[in-house]
Amino acid sequence: MTRINLHDLATLSPDARKRLLTRTEADLSAFEARVDSIIAAVRAEGDAALARFARDFDRSPVEAGAIAATEADFDAAEAALEPEVREAMEFAAHSIRRFHEDQKPEEMWLHEIRPGAFAGERTRAIPSVACYVPRGKGAFPSVALMSSIPAKVAGVPEIAIVTPPGPDGRIDAATLVAARMVGIGRVYKAGGAQAVAAVAYGTETIPACAKIVGPGSPWVVAAKRRVAHVMDTGTPAGPSELIVLADETADGRLAGLDLLIESEHGPDSSAYLVTWSRRVAEAAIAAIPGYWAAMGEQRRGFSQAVLGGPIGGVVLARDEAEAIAFVNDYGPEHLEILADEPFRYLGAIETAGEILLGRHSPVTLGNFVIGPNHVLPTSGWARTGSPLSVFDFVKRTSVVHVTSPAYPELARHARTLATYEGFEAHAAAVSEIRDRLLKG
CATH class of the missing domain: 3.40.50.1980 (Nitrogenase molybdenum iron protein domain)
Structure with a gap:
């Protein structure tokens, strides 16, 4: 029978904990x-x-x-x-x-930044x-x-x-x-x-x-x-990742069931149940073999490779703070929170591609039918990246319009900064030369 990893953070060295955060595409x-x-x-x-x-x-x-x-x-x-x-x-x-x-x-917005000076953005596909x-x-x-x-x-x-x-x-x-x-x-x-x-x-x-x-x-x-020098390649979206964060109110059997969702994508996936409840951890580990038995050979094999491999299994934290810290350090593609009050933990989560709250919100629904995009940042890119969205298919252009009454004050401050930075043409463009030309 395939062993399901149990990683006890209390016994792990810093290097061993760091290895749990790696991804299969870390070195390409x-x-x-x-x-x-x-x-x-x-x-x-x-x-x-x-x-x-x-x-x-x-x-x-x-x-x-x-x-x-x-x-x-x-x-x-x-x-x-x-x-x-x-x-x-x-x-x-x-x-x-x-x-x-x-x-x-x-499509476009303009705000009056100062009296008579307008700035905004225009959006195009x-x-x-x-x-x-x-x-x-x-x-x-x-x-x-x-x-x-x-x-x-x-x-x-x-x-x-x-x-x-x-x-x-x-x-x-x-x-x-x-x-x-x-x-x-x-x-x-x-x-x-x-x-x-x-x-x-x-x-x-x-x-x-x-x-x-x-x-x-x-x-x-x-x-x-x-090819990134030739075209925009967007935020990396590689092999699947999942963390199921479960507190002491969670049903370990449900946590185990949901842990399989992303682990069946392939042996290069990563999936962790993170909890500070040993009862939840043990219940999940006990339930998973029964779920595997009902799966086909290929997907079962993928899941077993992940949960028995170096970047999968159950992570047992000493307390809530340690569990949350692990989640934020990992920055998962998918994060599912199983708890009676899942919103209680939402504010503490800083890094995740998507967050699914509660026992009726399994990753499966997010992957297929709710609406938010399931193309999500992987390999830790959730630290700075976002899910695929309309914003990935548009470009924004700044738009500025300055009226005659607003110009003098703006020009005076801009000329000061341009002069300080040594840009003579910049300064000249907002000097008395322009004033004379504008008077015609």
Whole structure:
């Protein structure tokens, strides 16, 4: 039977505690060295390289002339998708669209900063974006919805989806239906580092894009780092992470059930139950094998690898303060708080991609149907990053208008600062020279 790690913070050295905070993509040097050749091949060979890599890496029979999904592909996907899956996707899409429409900033604002002096911002959509939808360990139409809907709400005129082809050489049917549901007609058979290279530099079929968003494997994350000088690669979204924070009022069996949610994504995921209640910890550990027994072999294997590996399991803190400190130091992608009064802990949480409060708010709901984006910062980027949002698809431009009565005072102070900093032309532009020119 797979052992579930129990990390007792009271007995851990500082180095051992630090190791619990690491992520699988903490050191991508090995991946970065290998993606360079992939990127170079795509730049040089275009679609031919994409087709070759699909055959080599995805074991998928893709030809260079068939990288883009056709209308026939979209129609076949619509016919193949089960009605209940489509209904669930429509339900999710409505929530996602509603949330991101509420998030959309106003097109322009101006405030009177001083009498007669106005300053504000104008917001415009970015010109293009590629949404990366992974497929290696399953099919993820929810990622297609989460990444493309806020781009549509923001008004991005050119939106493309890149996703690895399956062993039959086709794009996942639900992903194609999700794309059509959002109003996106450009979906391409490309995954991994080669997809990142394609949307960074362009190929015969895939256009170069201004930005790429969406979660991916360490190969994808490494490739994004390598092309960051060419395009906006956004906040890193790598392998899944979860902390379930449970106090003494929580049901350990429920905590164990929810701990499996992100641990089943893959062996490179990270998942911890953090609690200061030994009763909760022991109840969770006792319940988990029964949950595993009901899972399929692949997902059970992923979960067992995580919870029995170096960055997963149960973390037992001495008290509430130590548990909260661990959560903030880790900065999880997903944080679920199980307690009779979960809002009591909300103010103490400084770093998390998302926070789900209470026993009726499992990560599953956040991942699929509530509306906030499930593309979240990983690998500690929650310290400074935010969930994918409408703001990722817009750019803001400062707008200034100064009236004649407001100008003299502003000019006097600006001239003083420009002179102090040694900028002669700056100072001249707000000197008596301008006064004479304005008088005509």
